[in-house]
Amino acid sequence: MRESETTERAGDTPAASPFAGILSTVRRHPLAWIIAGSAVVLVVLGSGAVALGASVGTSASASTLPSASSTPTPTPTRPVAAPTRPLPVVAPAATKIRTCSVSGLAQxxxxxxxxAQVVNAKTGAVLFDRNGGKPGPTASVLKTLTSAAALKVLGPDYRxxxxxxxxSAxxxxxxxxxxxxxLSRLPDGQASFYTGAPxxxxxxxxxxxxxxxxxxxSIVVDTSLFGGPVWQPSWDEHEERVVEGSTSYITALQVDGDRNDPxxxxxxxTTDPVGRAVQYFQQYLGTNVPVTQGTAPAGAQQxxxxxxxxxxALIDQAMSVSDNxxxxxxxxxxAIxxxxxxxxxxxxxxxxxxxxxxxxxxxxxxxADGSGLSGDNAVPPSYLTRLFVKVLNRENGLGVVYDGLPVAGQSGTLGPGYARFTGANAAARGAVHAKTGWIDHGYTLSGIVTAADGTPLTFAVFALGPVSDNAKQAIDTLVTGFYHCGDNLTNN
Known part of the structure; x- marks a missing residue:
């Protein structure tokens, strides 16, 4: 029940009322009533503030309590925290849109x-891929793997x-x-094909x-370090040993790689590299004593x-001229x-x-072999692009592999006389350091390109199947495309 306000005007005669006795008491004991009245006012103000606070909830505005006797006084309220807002989601880094395509060249x-596959050697990003994860015959590009294996197991200083x-007699x-x-049969003072050969x-x-x-x-010849056969069954012996003359029988003793011309x-x-070596050994000994095959006695005096x-040094020379x-x-x-x-x-x-x-x-x-001659070798281009990143960075002593790579237009099997990177492809001369390869039904090239924009790229390209010698020019053209595109190379 709400109480009505009453106003007393000056000069009016108060009428008799039920409150007359109370007023008389107030006049007689004013101090006591002032104290009691103050207490009542405090109670009323407190309850009013609670009621008002409940009505406005968490409003940050100041609340006021109406008063019949004075200017309204603001009632302080507790500050209210701003509503929690969700944190913005961090936007992913923008993906570079690459626009330089070699799709036409690849076809x-x-x-x-x-x-084929191309990788940015700095970021590891695959920029171009055509069956890059599919193992295929590498031809002489396999020499890169053999070199890496030799460095890891034998060590760079092994001789x-x-x-x-x-x-025993x-x-x-x-x-x-x-x-x-x-090991060379040439006398002191004459240099063989192999630099610094003993x-x-x-x-x-x-x-x-x-x-x-x-x-x-007597002389006993011990060649037991290498087991047979001396010729890899998948190799074309007539082509490689006789006609091209690129490969000897694999025996633990021979001179000059068994070349007729050292x-x-x-x-x-020849078909007897051991016999040729023994012939020259006897000649320099100045003896024709009997020779037999056998093994050295255990612990024999050297x-x-x-x-x-x-x-x-062996890797450097073999990589440059592709020595099988x-x-x-x-x-x-x-393996041993x-x-x-x-x-x-x-x-x-x-x-x-x-x-x-x-x-x-x-x-x-x-x-299947160490040289890459066999068509039974299988390596995915994606392995080579990763290995060549390590070669480029000279990790674990692999810098020697980089140093031995032929350079387009300058050295080795990409140098003068090999008809590589000619015409418009000459733009990439000096920028391509790569190992070449060729076998029946396959031409390959793998290595490193310093692109026109300065980006280091590692690449592997296998042209396989019914291909001919002109595949080399198509490979050069595709790699020159990698050179021009650099980090802008797209897989589209």
Whole structure:
């Protein structure tokens, strides 16, 4: 029930009322009533503030309580926090829109069944891919994998030794092949094809001196380090050994890679590389004593030794001119060192075991030989683009592989005389460092491009199937396209 307000005007005579007694009491005891009245006012004000606060909720406005006697006084209220707002979602970084396409170049019929991939070596982004994850035959591009395996397992400073030890009979010596195919038959002062190669003449001189004048009665030849067969079954022997003269039988003892011409890049090879080496060893010893095949006695005293150049030098020369025989030697030594065995069949397990040390997935890789001659080798282009990033960055000593790569228009199998990167493709000369490859039904190129915009790209291009020699020009044109596009290369 709401109480009505009453107003008393000055000069009016108060009428008798029920409150007359109360007023009389107030006049008699004013202080007590003032105190009581103040208490009542406080109670009323407090209850009013509570009621008003409930009615306005969380409003931030000041509340006032009406008063009949004075100017309204604002009642303080507790500050109210602003409503919580959702945080804005962080927008993803903008994706670069690439517009430089080589799609037309990739459709060139000369490329056959194309497998290719291009990676930005700085960011790891795949810029271009055509069946890049599909394992295919690499041809001599496989030498990159063999080199990486040799560096990992043998080490950059490893040297291959050819030795002579005492035999089991008086006056008998044993010539032990260590797998060095660069050992040369040329006399001191004459340089063979293999730079800095050791001489079998030096080996013979050391052995004769170590015998101290004791006559040599017989020679045993130990080539047991490498197991048979001496020729990979999938290779074309007539083409590679005789006609092209690019590859020898793979034996633990031979001289000059068994070339007929020890100074030539390519020269026909024989069917008896061990016999040729022994012939020159006897010649420098100055003896025609009997020669037999056998093995060195355990713990036999060493009489003589010569060593190859370090692995780094062997890789540099083999990569530049694509020497098959050095790479077969290295693959076999890797297989032996890893405990996989000493045959062609053991190279798959040995090389793959070594490659796993680089931390790149080896799924799909199959190693049939060390040179890449076999069509049974299989490597996806995507593996090569990742490996070449490490080569470019010189990780784990792989810089030697980069240093040995042919350079377009300048050196090796991309240099003068090889008709590569000619005409309009000459724009990429000097910018492409890559390993070439060719076998029946396959032309390949893989390596590094420093693009026109400065972007380092790693790439692998396989032109497979019914292709011919003109696939090389189609590959060069496609790689020149990579060069022009750089980081703007699109997969469309």
């Amino acid at each position: 060139d019929g000369r490329l056959g069944n194309l497998e 291959v030794s050819t030795t002579v030890v005492k035999g 008086p006056g008998q010596i044993v010539l032990v092949g260590g797998g060095d195919v660069t 001489k079998i003449q030096d080996l013979a001189n050391q052995a004769r001196q170590a015998m101290g004048g004791q006559p040599i009665t 100074t030539a890049i390519e020269s026909p090879r 009489l003589a030794a010569v060593q190859s150049q370090p692995v780094t 025989t050095i790479m077969e030697e290295l693959a076999r030594l890797v 060192k890893t405990g996989a065995g000493n045959t062609f069949a053991a190279e798959n397990a040995g090389v793959i075991s070594a490659l796993k040390g680089y931390g790149i997935d080896t799924t799909g890789i199959h190693i």
